[in-house]
Amino acid sequence: MAKKKLIKAEDASTEEKIKAAARDVFHKKGYAATRTRDIAEKAGINLALLNYYFRSKEKLFDIIMLETVFEFMQSMALVMNDNKSSLEKKVELITFNYIDFITREPNIPIFMLSEIRNNADGLMEKLPIRQLVLNSIFFKQHQEAVVKGKIAEPDPLHFLMNILGLIVFPFIAKPLFKGIGGLNENQFNKLMQERKKLVPVWIKAMIKVK
Amino acid sequence: MAKKKLIKAEDASTEEKIKAAARDVFHKKGYAATRTRDIAEKAGINLALLNYYFRSKEKLFDIIMLETVFEFMQSMALVMNDNKSSLEKKVELITFNYIDFITREPNIPIFMLSEIRNNADGLMEKLPIRQLVLNSIFFKQHQEAVVKGKIAEPDPLHFLMNILGLIVFPFIAKPLFKGIGGLNENQFNKLMQERKKLVPVWIKAMIKVK
DNA sequence: GTCTATAGGGGGATAGAC
């Protein structure tokens, strides 16, 4: 067992190479537009090997999808359940982490959101996302602030929509904003870095009014 | 000419039936996942007819895409160039119109954003969206407010990102928020109706801080 | 204009040699 992991680590096993390539292509083009031949080529292996390891395009996709969603939810859970930080500090952490994360992995938001739509109930229904949010310290701190009259709008969904909307949407509509602003990739990323500081301040201001 | 239009109006010409069906399917599934057979079936006609009228899947798609983008930009331009309303009023109008529009056509945002991504430069480069925004009264009013010190953050792109993020993102991530909130379609739509009043208030509060 | 039938090609998957 230990030996197997060692081997994997030192030469990036074929299986891992295929998964890495699949991740890239699926994230960029979505399930339907992806051809297994593209994945094989990118992985530097033969098409037959893909099926040898993963049986079918669909099974490979399911694995990538699951890992992507899991990665996303885990990073979410990590911040939302930190018991040392205040609600305000958590907003800063979420903003900071997500903007960095999406800058590194700019294809994940549209990928997840458009593939989830096709699967609709399939994925959402079985994932414990509702429990994750409802049981989080983040959620409880929000409730508490509402009771104390520190937050005007009581519905936590609006709160989440606002935070994620301000953080994620600019990336999703990147081509649009690059077009409007006449920006290149670097200039766009610089804008996003600015938002690391701006979003928490804006959220703070929004909290007080209704 | 007039006669032709009359005929079209009274029996919804085959061409229009195909386009309507194509619109639905493309918007819901995207280009790659759409099969021309689905469109033909939905239009109640034979597959061969689709090619008779539109030559190819791609040409049909281009038409739908163009019309969709045009419809979107026109509704945008209409509000942004209204010369009777203040900037504040325009934010209210945009919020109101877009929430109603997307509630009627919930598939358009993800459709446009994910298909634009594949086409990247193809579409964005040739559309006059930059000019549309830069020449708009909306834009000039924003500049003016910045000069007068009424808006803390001077970059109009941040302003646009915030408005659209708060309005559009909840719809894009609808399955996610329905899952978290345990909502059905009606309850979700009710939340969106609430946001018609909330978003302008929030924007107003954000404007003052930096 | 509208249909049936079919050509043509692309892409997922497998057989079988090494």
Added chain:
DNA sequence: GTCTATCCCCCTATAGAC
């Protein structure tokens, strides 16, 4: 495990009758 060659289905597009 990895490759080459190939099968086979599905989907787009066209031919040709009506």
